[in-house]
Amino acid sequence: MKPIDTTAGIAGISASFRRSFADFSLDVALAVPGRGVTAIFGPSGSGKTSLLRSIAGLERAGSGYLSVNGEVWQDDAAGVFLPVHQRPLGYVFQEASLFAHLDVARNLGFGLRRVPTTRRRVSLEQAIELLGLQKLMQRMPGTLSGGERQRVAIARALATSPRLLLMDEPLASLDIARKAEILPYLERLHDELDMPVLYVSHAPDEVARLADHLVLLDAGRVTASGSTRELMTRLDLPLAHGDAAAAVIDAVVSAVEPHWHMSHAEFAGGRISLLNPSLEVGQRVRVRIQARDVSLTLTRQEGTSVQNIFAVAVVALSPDSPGQVMVSLDAGGGTLLARLTQKSAQALQLRPGSRVFAQVKGVAVLG
């Protein structure tokens, strides 16, 4: 079965794999854009890693089909199966998996020197610079911190100029500080290299920050696939529920007030004020607004400390945890989420189409 690719045409990634394990079966068909970061998101045990390993060829699915931007890497029906080492991909494992007998420079060179010169698009210098490895080149893997090792692993994969970069929860084995250390590098990767990335994760904040496109996986099946912005606010999906539920909005910086340490950015629903002075006018920013930071009023509040107030229309309501309800809101085309108690939703008589004002207490700039 070849999935019909409606979003990306031939320039995309089409994959379908069916495979049965003793206690689990993987049965996915997906088509995602051939550029940008696509996050594969789902609870542990949902088959994310298995899917990624099948795409890499590390696991051979019972039957599978895979084409990457027009090149068929696997078509079991036609007897096509490129072995892993012949697929022009990069793979970053959960643990760095560096070669213990080689220093950082030789680890980086391992893949690079096996790629013909004519097929190199990322230079070694570029990979070193992107991941900030200049000072680590002569070190042995055993002497590096977890975060440093993972940066080397990412650069090592990049240095092979992959036509598809696969990352299997590259931050999962790191503590919060190390995660914060690596995330900016991943964002630079996204901004500076035009390379499709499949990024497996079970952390909503990473997804919100890095992914353009989202594939939701549950029990070995794809439950939804679409843009991150859209999927994060769809009330029929688990991502839009619970404590971490949030809307992601892309905006353009329109004014900066350095003396207040503030910037202002425009999106379809109005102007967002941000406590972040280091932005520049014209810069695109992605912000995250958590559902629990949004409250609703029937009239525009005067005399409030809240600066971000948007006129919105209620799109839908959906029960959340007991006593709470998740409301999706249309702000001039952008979608916001608000999490209210059922009691207040009742008191405001909210129903689809109601016109209300959303007061936003906190906005996080994702970079």
Added chain:
Amino acid sequence: MLDDASLQALALTLRLAATTTVVLLLAGTPLAWWLARTRSRLKGPVGAMVALPLVLPPVVLGFYLLVLMGPNGPVGQLTQSLGWGVLPFTFAGLVVGSVLYSMPFVVQPLQNAFEAIGERPLEAAATLRASPLDTFFSVVLPLSRPAYLTAAVMGFAHTVGEFGIVLMMGGNIPGKTRVMSVQIYDHVEALEYRQAHWLAGGLLVFSFLVLLALYTLQPGRRKGQGA
């Protein structure tokens, strides 16, 4: 101090041990690799066969080899039809016997090292464009260097000390099959205790030094994956 016969036996022993070690490293590598990676049901039986010389009296092994490779044995029939003659009572026969006898001492350290490396470095290498053979030489071999040292030293030293097999299938032919251990036996039989002392003492010191080197030069077993 050593008479000519002893020197000849010493030279022959070293030649036998060196040949055996080389053969075992070459043949033992694929065998150890297979044992470390296979999920086949044959893994158990093959592993047990490899380990047999650890528990079997060498004389038993030698006896069966003699029967198998003798003029009327199946292997003997084969070697004769190939024009190689029969192997017992030749140097080549001793090499065959020594290879079997010392096999666990070479195969087991290699197998352990290959198992310790695990799947991950091989997968990482594959995603970095290295073919399986390339991966073996550029990742597995360097990571297994300490194990190769152990395997070579143990295989060599163990072959130097063998007696039972040699006696059963090599006999006692000066310059061809009379190795050190047999020479010592001969000396003792002839009541030449001084000569026997030189050889036996030499063998004792040699064995101790080899093990000492192995235990001190190799600081702690390197973990396969580490990073």
